[in-house]
Amino acid sequence: MSETGTIMNRHIILSNKLLVALSGISTWTSRDGEYTYEKHNYHISKPYLEQKWTKSAIRQFLAYVSLANPEGHIYFASEEELSKLIHCSVRTIQENNKSFEKHGIIQFQRIWGEFLDIHICDYTKEVRDLDVTDSGEVSSRTGYTSVWHEVMGELFKIENINELRLALRCLLLHEKEVHVQQLDEAILSYDEIKGFLPKYIGYKKAIKQLTDNLSNIFHISCLESKEMVKELFHRQTKKRPSLMKKLAKPFALSFEIMKSDDSRLIRDKERGETMIHWFEFKKTARNYLAVDKAGINQKDLNTLSDTYGSSVVKEGLERILRVFEQNEYGHRLHILYDEFKSEPYQFVKKRIHSLYLSKSALM
Structure with missing residues (x-):
């Protein structure tokens, strides 16, 4: 974890069209007797075609995707820490930012000193390759690749x-x-x-x-x-x-x-473990909380697992149990009861997030 509190996502989602653009669009056009062009097949946008993807530019944009929240935003990003993360100079970071902004790939604003507010333009379309219809249905044209954060760290090197x-x-x-x-x-x-x-x-x-x-x-x-x-x-x-x-x-x-670096395998394994931890939590928590009426759905459990990891989720749930078992909050305990009953997912997420930040600070 950085001094600014910026942490890499554990599972980094990259649209397949983004991987094609960053790796270099193929000049090999003949496939199965027909002519095909990657820039058309993958619907690669003009900004990504016109940007010169140098080594530092590739690594820097991968870093932005790795650090961004689900809306493509990075708050309070440090130029110094970015330079250390992708092994380049601060000046290179600044030059790449100018080029990214010129081509409409990012928008950024200097907050104070070396700290920036960065937004990836058209994040859902370009980085996730997701199209949301008027009816709310979500589809992807070219699919996506999930990359484990440790693999991303190797790419930066x-x-x-x-x-x-x-x-x-x-x-x-x-x-x-x-x-x-x-x-x-x-x-x-x-x-x-x-x-x-x-x-x-x-x-x-x-x-x-x-x-x-x-x-x-x-x-x-x-x-x-x-x-x-x-x-x-x-x-x-x-x-x-x-x-x-x-x-x-x-x-x-x-x-x-x-196998130890395969994001999809890790994700599926941890999701299964997180479900078991949640069932174990519910079994014990019935003595203190109305967990059957105020549950957490599968989608939210998967989000907790993907974001924080099954081991952190387990420890976070165990800490919540100890609070109720030991009555640490005394007469204020009823406030926690009400909070859990009204927003169980947010109640659990807030405490697991705090634990995750404290663990990341020690890394």
Whole structure:
């Protein structure tokens, strides 16, 4: 946690079209015998096409998304702390902000000294790729990728811009092929790699060098021997009809994000744990509170889990129980009863949030 109280989100949601824009729009247009253009297929907006995505600009915008609240706002952001987070100078932070604002990507205002109020423009549309209809229905054109905050921290450390671009593409493809299509691993073909990386990187030795520094995020293999390709073909050809086209050239990358860093796996596991903690809380709290009448719905439990983590939720619920068990508030205890009864979710969230802040301050 920073001195300003700004904390990275645990699960960082990035629209797939944003990952395409940041990693470099592919020049490889021929797919399955047809011409296709990523900037059209992913509906990438003009500001993101015109912005020059340098290494520092990519990392800085990823930092903003990581720190922003659900409305795309970052309050009281420190330029000094941002520079430390993404490993660049304060001057670079300032220059990138000017460029982002010029292109209509962010709006920012200097509050005092080094502290800024930052708002990501069209956050719901550009970062989350969500479209809300008049009837209130929410839909996504291109989908999204969920990134674990520790993986984002590793991205901030990458010094080579092409390694960073490759990492972002791998995250995108892993989401599409492993989580959506439920394949064992994702495969990035030689043509796909050459499509979004500069021409001077478009040969096997250079690409293999880029993968060396990504081993702390992905289990990654270079498919170039006959034995490896043959084994993969027999194992996945039924699940993956397009495999033959992926392996048309004698080189490809096979990769899978480490299980301990997979945001979706972590999220699903913690949501299950949080539900158990809530049931345990209700079982004991019946002695003190009307928990059956004033419950918390599944959506709000998921929000608590995703925002704070199941272990913090558990500790927060245990602390709430101790307050009632030990009658620490004396004659004022009835105020807490009434507060819980009227707004159970806000009552629980406020105390878990306070606990989370205190723990983050020690990190």
